[in-house]
Amino acid sequence: MRVFFDSSAFAKRYISEPGTDKVLAWCDRATEIGLSAIALPEIISAFCRLRREGRINDTQYRQLKTLLLADIEDAAICDLTPPVLAQSIASLEANILRGMDAIHIGGAVALQADVFISEDARQREAAGMAGLRVESV
Secondary structure, eight states, X not given: OEEEEOHHHHHTTTSOSTTHHHHHHHXXXXXXXXXXXXXXXXXXXXXXXXXHTTSSOHHHHHHHHHHHHHHHTTSEEEOOOHHHHHHHHHXXXXXXXXXXXXXXXXXXXXXXXSEEEESOHHHHHHHHHTTOOEEEO
């Protein structure tokens, strides 16, 4: 099963917070993990914010980054191709979304994901309208 994660959902794989158990369960069920090309900088940005806020230290930051980089070696990474951008624009025009949220939807559609994982209700609604099976974390 190809499971596509929004960045904030996939970040729960590394930072324990509500929804982490669900993310780990979906990762275990997946035969392939799909991510948008924007997921890496978005997740690293979240790690940097946690470090700035003192919620993780430098060593923890490096460990999390190393784990993330190792995990994405085996992931299906969807680039910003014309079909991804077209789906992103269609999602933006039909829904109330942030641009990056629409790019994740475009990537999931392009990769023909079996399930789209997000914690954002608007993004899940838009993903459903784009024909994706959605799950909340």
